[in-house]
Amino acid sequence: MTFSERRFDVDTLPADMRRVYGHLEEKYGEEYGLLFVFTMTTAVELHRAWNMTLLTATVLQEIKDKFNLRMTWNLGVIRLVFRVEDGGHELNRRVPYDYDSEFQDIYYRIAMALVAGQINVHEALLYQREAKHGLHTAKSGLFIRKFPGRLLLYPAQAATCAVIFFNGEWIDAAVAAICGLAAGLIEFALSYAGGQATVLLDVSVGVSTGLIGTLFFRYYHDYGEECVADPSDVDACRYAPCLSAVFLGTLYWFFYGTAFVIGILEIIAGELQCGVTRFIGVSVKTFVLSLGASLGLMLVFLGETGAADAWYASSCNKNFLDGKWWRIPFYLANCVFVLGQYRLPLSQYWRALIVQLVAYEVQFTVIKEMGQVNVEDNLDVAASNLMGAATGVIAAALITWVVNLSGDFFRARLLQEDATNNRRIGDLYFRLLLFLEKAINRCGLGRTSDIMMFDLEKKLKVAQRELKNPNHPRDRIEFPPEEEDVIIDAMVATQDINMWSILMPAVYQLVPGSIIAKLWFSAIFPTDPNQGTTENSGSNSQDSVFANLMVISTSIALGLIIGFAIFQSVVFFVGRSCFRGDRERVEKRKQNQDIMGGMYTAVHDANDDPDSTRHIERMEGRRSLI
Numbered sequence: 001m002t003f004s005e006r007r008f009d010v011d012t013l014p015a016d017m018r019r020v021y022g023h024l025e026e027k028y029g030e031e032y033g034l035l036f037v038f039t040m041t042t043a044v045e046l047h048r049a050w051n052m053t054l055l056t057a058t059v060l061q062e063i064k065d066k067f068n069l070r071m072t073w074n075l076g077v078i079r080l081v082f083r084v085e086d087g088g089h090e091l092n093r094r095v096p097y098d099y100d101s102e103f104q105d106i107y108y109r110i111a112m113a114l115v116a117g118q119i120n121v122h123e124a125l126l127y128q129r130e131a132k133h134g135l136h137t138a139k140s141g142l143f144i145r146k147f148p149g150r151l152l153l154y155p156a157q158a159a160t161c162a163v164i165f166f167n168g169e170w171i172d173a174a175v176a177a178i179c180g181l182a183a184g185l186i187e188f189a190l191s192y193a194g195g196q197a198t199v200l201l202d203v204s205v206g207v208s209t210g211l212i213g214t215l216f217f218r219y220y221h222d223y224g225e226e227c228v229a230d231p232s233d234v235d236a237c238r239y240a241p242c243l244s245a246v247f248l249g250t251l252y253w254f255f256y257g258t259a260f261v262i263g264i265l266e267i268i269a270g271e272l273q274c275g276v277t278r279f280i281g282v283s284v285k286t287f288v289l290s291l292g293a294s295l296g297l298m299l300v301f302l303g304e305t306g307a308a309d310a311w312y313a314s315s316c317n318k319n320f321l322d323g324k325w326w327r328i329p330f331y332l333a334n335c336v337f338v339l340g341q342y343r344l345p346l347s348q349y350w351r352a353l354i355v356q357l358v359a360y361e362v363q364f365t366v367i368k369e370m371g372q373v374n375v376e377d378n379l380d381v382a383a384s385n386l387m388g389a390a391t392g393v394i395a396a397a398l399i400t401w402v403v404n405l406s407g408d409f410f411r412a413r414l415l416q417e418d419a420t421n422n423r424r425i426g427d428l429y430f431r432l433l434l435f436l437e438k439a440i441n442r443c444g445l446g447r448t449s450d451i452m453m454f455d456l457e458k459k460l461k462v463a464q465r466e467l468k469n470p471n472h473p474r475d476r477i478e479f480p481p482e483e484e485d486v487i488i489d490a491m492v493a494t495q496d497i498n499m500w501s502i503l504m505p506a507v508y509q510l511v512p513g514s515i516i517a518k519l520w521f522s523a524i525f526p527t528d529p530n531q532g533t534t535e536n537s538g539s540n541s542q543d544s545v546f547a548n549l550m551v552i553s554t555s556i557a558l559g560l561i562i563g564f565a566i567f568q569s570v571v572f573f574v575g576r577s578c579f580r581g582d583r584e585r586v587e588k589r590k591q592n593q594d595i596m597g598g599m600y601t602a603v604h605d606a607n608d609d610p611d612s613t614r615h616i617e618r619m620e621g622r623r624s625l626i
Helices: 015-028 030-048 053-067 101-115 121-132 139-145 149-164 170-193 195-219 223-229 234-239 243-251 257-269 272-300 307-313 327-341 346-370 379-414 424-442 448-468 481-493 500-510 518-524 537-577 583-597
Strands: 071-075 079-084 089-094 616-619 622-625
Touching: 015 030, 015 089, 030 053, 030 071, 030 079, 030 101, 030 121, 053 071, 053 101, 053 257, 053 583, 101 121, 101 481, 101 500, 121 481, 139 149, 149 170, 149 243, 149 327, 170 195, 170 243, 195 223, 195 243, 195 272, 195 307, 223 234, 223 307, 243 272, 243 307, 243 518, 257 272, 257 500, 257 537, 272 307, 272 518, 327 346, 327 500, 346 379, 346 500, 379 424, 379 448, 379 481, 379 500, 379 537, 424 448, 448 481, 500 537, 537 583
Parallel strands: none
Antiparallel strands: 071 079, 079 089, 616 622
């Protein structure tokens, strides 16, 4: 197959990157310089999409090893440092991040396609630029990627979170939806203003949530007013909106609960600087949000009663979900809005929804059963988080394996690489894929290029047959530029998916599924005024905050590690005993193992500590230790 020449315009690069490229191109050639540009761009965009830092480093190491790049990097929480040629050139980037499962997956696949030799570096860089401008995103995805379409997600997620995670009822969901819409409008306005205005986001959202939520609590049929005046009035306190459900359901969008878990993972993996910085940073951020909501609460009751009186007078119905048939459907609705926040393509929702449901149900079931026994300790919380995270990893790994097999089949079928794919079973499966893709596109959820891939497969099949026919004048396979774009798109789209892109939303939901978000308000309101105080009650509450935070974050992190380790062990032993395959398949399996290991271990480079690295060479059929 012959492609027209595609060239990436280096003049579009930032000035500092263009300057470094010029030095590298002059000394080592164009390809080497472009590979440096591609590697740095991959790191920046994966970081911007909040890909796991450990995994990003592993992807960069794959590129470095494949093309023998003399390049190092330091991936921090915000600041990224890149060095090339033993520090001869150093570039720094300050990159904020946000949830973006689509870009996590796209930039990961581009890198894997380049490493696999399916595309060249010019095509890879051009594809990155096209992805950045939304040319590879479905129209449905473009709508919720940015404002104002994104505003639809804030109230929906706030309402469902208030009920599912924070013991709210329908009135709490309604108030949380209003607070969520206000929070979305504030973020829209501040992001539009840009610059230093974005620094005010957390405190502005917190105060607005506190004000709106407390106003409804106080004046909704005066239930809140009566509840604060007489906390023993059970009916008034029950019918008043639950402040904790409203506040936490709304602020759920802004609580970066996943960062606690990632910070613990990084610390366990030995990336102490990044892990500790992330853990402290997100602690401060979430506390600012909670303090802002508490200030809003105080302003509504200013000069009349203490904010703590209103906070503790408000009560939630902890049994609201018990026995309800709609609990799981309602949770799945919340999952849909979370995936919208994560910008996952709608056609891929089914992958993440399965992982989210498995992790949630295991966590919910375990804590419900163990909570009846472990009353005086946090082992029920730890066990439920650990098992929920571990089963979520295994579910994500199995789904990734199935999708990857389908991608390998489609790529082989498209390029006519494997004759077995054209047999009856292969034909049936291919028709099934075509039917599903057409259904997705009919619903407006897919991309036009996905259907074009199937049409192009027919043309390629005919062209291959003509090329092999000695009586046919065809001597090469060529396509117009728009169809070449589809083939390159197919080479990228059929690479192995980034498992973290469908696992991260489930981890995100496991954290508030426990009690982590409530801990910050426990520090702000350490004692119930109606229960009296003791000498050490404040310090005990704050100690409990940190203890519970560590139990929750560490148990989820350990669950992820155990899940990864279990799946890797199974793949290793099954692969060694049953599916040895050819050298290419063995290398592919090893690469997948390394990538999965990169989700919970620091990447290994022999140059990190050469004196302690054991180099094993084969000499005359024997292994000698140097």
